[in-house]
Every structure is written in C-alpha cells, then in structure tokens.
Amino acid sequence: MNLQKLEATARALLADGKGLLAMDESTGTANKRFAPLGVPQTEDARRAYRDLIVTTPELGKNISGAILYDETVRQKTKDERPFVEAIIQAGIIPGIKVDAGAKEMAAHPGEKITEGLDGLRERLAEYTGLGLRFAKWRAVITIGDGIPSDGCIAANADALARYAALCQEAGLVPIVEPEVLMEGSHTLEQCAEVTERTLNVVFDVLIRQRVALEGMILKPNMILPGLDCPVQNPVEEVADATVSCFLRTVPAAVPGIAFLSGGQPSELAAERLNAMNVRFKERMPWALTFSFSRAIQQPALEIWAGRDENIPAAQAALLHRAQCSRAARLGEYHPDMETSTDPATPGEQF
Numbered sequence: 001m002n003l004q005k006l007e008a009t010a011r012a013l014l015a016d017g018k019g020l021l022a023m024d025e026s027t028g029t030a031n032k033r034f035a036p037l038g039v040p041q042t043e044d045a046r047r048a049y050r051d052l053i054v055t056t057p058e059l060g061k062n063i064s065g066a067i068l069y070d071e072t073v074r075q076k077t078k079d080e081r082p083f084v085e086a087i088i089q090a091g092i093i094p095g096i097k098v099d100a101g102a103k104e105m106a107a108h109p110g111e112k113i114t115e116g117l118d119g120l121r122e123r124l125a126e127y128t129g130l131g132l133r134f135a136k137w138r139a140v141i142t143i144g145d146g147i148p149s150d151g152c153i154a155a156n157a158d159a160l161a162r163y164a165a166l167c168q169e170a171g172l173v174p175i176v177e178p179e180v181l182m183e184g185s186h187t188l189e190q191c192a193e194v195t196e197r198t199l200n201v202v203f204d205v206l207i208r209q210r211v212a213l214e215g216m217i218l219k220p221n222m223i224l225p226g227l228d229c230p231v232q233n234p235v236e237e238v239a240d241a242t243v244s245c246f247l248r249t250v251p252a253a254v255p256g257i258a259f260l261s262g263g264q265p266s267e268l269a270a271e272r273l274n275a276m277n278v279r280f281k282e283r284m285p286w287a288l289t290f291s292f293s294r295a296i297q298q299p300a301l302e303i304w305a306g307r308d309e310n311i312p313a314a315q316a317a318l319l320h321r322a323q324c325s326r327a328a329r330l331g332e333y334h335p336d337m338e339t340s341t342d343p344a345t346p347g348e349q350f
C-alpha cells in the first residue's frame with residue numbers, strides 16, 4: 001500500500017473548502033429520478049444528463065471530486081471526450097461507486113446487506129487503469145422496530161472494511177459510507193444512538209482489517225429525526241448532535257468527513273453543514289464537508305427535465321448549489337444566498 005499517495009489524494013479531495021459531488025446513481029435510481037419528470041429512462045438520457053453536469057462552467061471551483069457510476073466511465077461527452085477525461089479537465093478528481101447495491105439480508109427482515117466484494121480486486125485494477133483515484137461503497141442501516149440488529153451492522157461493517165482494504169491496496173482512496181436512513185418515525189436521539197453504535201463497529205473493523213485511517217474518507221448521515229417524526233429539531237440541535245457523535249466515534253487520524261444528503265431539502269442540508277462548521281470550528285480534528293447527490297443535483301435535474309434548451313439554466317442551478325455547499329463547508333453560508341441574484345463566490349466576500 002502506498003500510503004503517501006493515498007494521503008495526497010485524500011488531501012486533494014478535502015482542499016480549498018471544496019467537497020464532493022455524488023453523481024453515481026445506479027441505473028435503477030437514475031431512472032427513478034427521471035420518471036416523474038418525463039425524462040426517457042435510457043442510456044443516452046443518462047449520458048446527456050451527466051454531460052450537463054460535467055460541462056457546467058466553474059464546477060471545479062467548488063467540487064473537488066465526482067463519484068461516477070460504471071456506465072458513465074464507459075461513455076463519452078457530446079464532444080467525444082471520455083467522461084473521466086472531461087472531469088479531469090474540469091479540475092475535478094474522478095472516483096467511482098464500486099458496490100453492487102444493498103440487497104435484502106437473509107434472516108434479517110427489513111434490513112439490507114451491501115454486495116459487491118466478489119471480483120472487486122480485478123474491478124479496482126481496471127478502474128485504476130481508467131484514471132479513477134477514489135471509490136465509494138454504501139451500506140444502508142434502517143431504524144425500525146427492533147432494528148438495526150447487531151448482525152446487520154456487523155456484516156455491513158465487515159464488507160465496508162474489506163472493500164476499503166482492497167481499495168487502498170489498489171491505490172484508491174475508499175469513501176466509507178454507512179448510511180443510517182432518514183425513513184421512519186424515530187427521534188433525533190434514536191438516530192444518534194444508532195449512528196454512534198454503527199460508527200463504533202465500523203471503525204473497530206476498519207482498524208482490525210488494517211485499513212489506514214489517514215487514507216480514507218468517511219461519508220456518514222447527519223444526526224436527524226426520521227422523516228415521520230413529529231419533532232423536527234432546529235438546525236443548531238442537529239449540528240450539535242451530529243458533531244458530538246463524531247467526536248466520540250471518528251478517530252482524529254481520519255482526514256475528512258463528507259456528508260451524504262439523504263433526501264434533505266438542499267437549503268436545509270447547507271444550513272446544517274454550515275452550523276456545524278461555525279459552531280465546532282475550533283474543535284474538529286477532521287475536515288467536515290459534503291458529498292451530496294440530491295442536495296446538489298435535484299433542482300438542476302428538475303429544470304433540465306430532458307430538454308436541451310434548459311441546459312444553461314440547469315447548469316446555473318447546479319453551480320449555485322455547489323457554491324452554497326462550499327460556503328457551508330467554510331461556515332460562510334447564509335440563507336440570503338438562495339435569493340441573491342449575484343451569489344458571491346464562497347471563500348471570498350459574501
């Protein structure tokens with residue numbers, strides 16, 4: 001394992017107040033997001049949509065790394081550049097989702113286990129050859145009646161650690177994503193308890209499997225009440241519960257934490273990330289940034305809706321969300337940014 005190379009990639013992904021853009025929706029998920037907008041559920045529509053994303057002017061000023069899906073790394077942009085090349089030319093580091101999805105877990109009703117370890121070493125070698133520099137694996141933890149079980153958390157943590165070790169062997173920085181889902185009526189406190197339990201197991205196994213913590217990035221959920229919980233806590237309580245949980249569970253050797261958005265409204269995701277960076281500025285040993293998919297992409301996707309004539313407006317919306325997310329990472333986000341006609345470049349004056 002070349003730890004220096006891994007650390008350099010991780011550092012670059014966390015540099016300049018930027019964050020990551022997840023654009024690695026599986027074919028099924030991409031189609032599900034296209035369907036309500038009347039976008040054709042075809043390979044070419046997915047190509048066109050991702051073309052819109054990677055050709056957004058100035059995206060690389062706010063986004064350090066983009067997570068791709070296997071289909072995309074084999075496609076080309078409209079002007080015939082392989083996507084990986086177009087992303088590098090935009091000043092963005094290309095990465096790849098390598099798990100094969102979360103499947104029903106045997107003997108664990110209502111719970112899921114992420115598959116994809118078989119043949120992973122060979123797939124990672126191919127991805128390295130294609131110029132990809134980091135990878136992602138998502139495990140899903142559901143809160144419900146009597147769940148998550150210890151068995152589900154342990155099996156997912158084992159898979160995450162085996163994936164992470166294989167990535168580091170191949171020279172790819174692993175993004176380790178144990179996602180505690182927002183679906184359900186659980187409270188913020190229950191989410192905190194489950195997330196803490198999950199992260200403790202995940203780091204225990206990562207260390208046992210000899211994963212170099214310096215050469216990985218954690219991609220967790222924020223600590224939130226379930227979508228159906230009658231009590232929806234204010235931004236400050238979410239920020240405090242989330243960072244407190246990580247201070248207890250995430251070793252200081254980990255260089256960065258990059259949140260998934262999980263279906264939160266875009267503005268709220270930015271507000272919450274911002275509050276964490278403002279309130280815990282002096283206390284966090286790791287960078288706290290974003291690796292959003294929906295919270296960056298959704299407004300742009302809705303504007304585009306499959307029509308070429310909407311591409312410039314969709315790209316402007318995408319850039320705006322990337323700017324707001326970067327501002328939140330820097331603790332410089334303000335809800336006024338949402339209405340300003342001239343949003344200042346984050347990191348400069350707002």
Ligand code: 13P
Pocket residue numbers: 022138177259260261262263291292293294295
């Ligand atoms: P969301 O930000 O839409 O949750 O997606 C992030 C992600 O990469 C999920 O694996």
